[in-house]
Amino acid sequence: MSYPKKISRETILETAMAFIEDHGVAELSMRTLAGNLGVTPNALYRYFASKADLEYAMADEGGQLMLADLEEAAAGLAPPDDIRAVARAYIRFARRYPQLYAMKMQHCAVNEDKPGSHDAIWDFVMQLAGKLPTSWDPKDLAMSLWAFLHGMVELDRANLLEGRSPEATIEVGLDVMMAGLLAHINAHTAKK
Numbered sequence: 001m002s003y004p005k006k007i008s009r010e011t012i013l014e015t016a017m018a019f020i021e022d023h024g025v026a027e028l029s030m031r032t033l034a035g036n037l038g039v040t041p042n043a044l045y046r047y048f049a050s051k052a053d054l055e056y057a058m059a060d061e062g063g064q065l066m067l068a069d070l071e072e073a074a075a076g077l078a079p080p081d082d083i084r085a086v087a088r089a090y091i092r093f094a095r096r097y098p099q100l101y102a103m104k105m106q107h108c109a110v111n112e113d114k115p116g117s118h119d120a121i122w123d124f125v126m127q128l129a130g131k132l133p134t135s136w137d138p139k140d141l142a143m144s145l146w147a148f149l150h151g152m153v154e155l156d157r158a159n160l161l162e163g164r165s166p167e168a169t170i171e172v173g174l175d176v177m178m179a180g181l182l183a184h185i186n187a188h189t190a191k192k
Helices: 009-023 030-037 051-074 083-098 098-106 116-130 138-157 165-189
Strands: none
Touching: 009 030, 009 051, 009 098, 009 138, 030 051, 030 083, 051 083, 051 098, 051 116, 083 098, 083 165, 098 138, 116 138, 138 165
């Protein structure tokens, strides 16, 4: 009598995340994933009630991976250099894991139960923004940074950078954003 192959939640997530990067989210199914793992589809349902539950877990895991990258990028840096490093890390993550990034963003929709990693990333960025000596609300600053970064990611993903180097375009955008931020900080601290 043969016994079923042992798998774990982590193995399923890792395999599913690698699969979507190679084949796209649309190609992911519980049956295909089970085949790649060498198990029956029923084995997956012990860990995930549905494909939607699996995708939610993948989005959360992607967020945890992103947070680790952002924290590593900011480690040991003072403001505002930590913001620039985090921005670069965000772009690198989105370019390295485009399908996982898209899935993560899909699960950040307003009025949806967001993965816990979304709030953890937001809290981390809010901490960075809160360290800056500025009169701006840290939430507005963090949201502006996210809007810029997400916009750059989406333009890059859609090949709409008009043949420009994504890295160079991102650096110009960061230079402009950081120059504005530094000018505001200098003006704010001069008033004190």
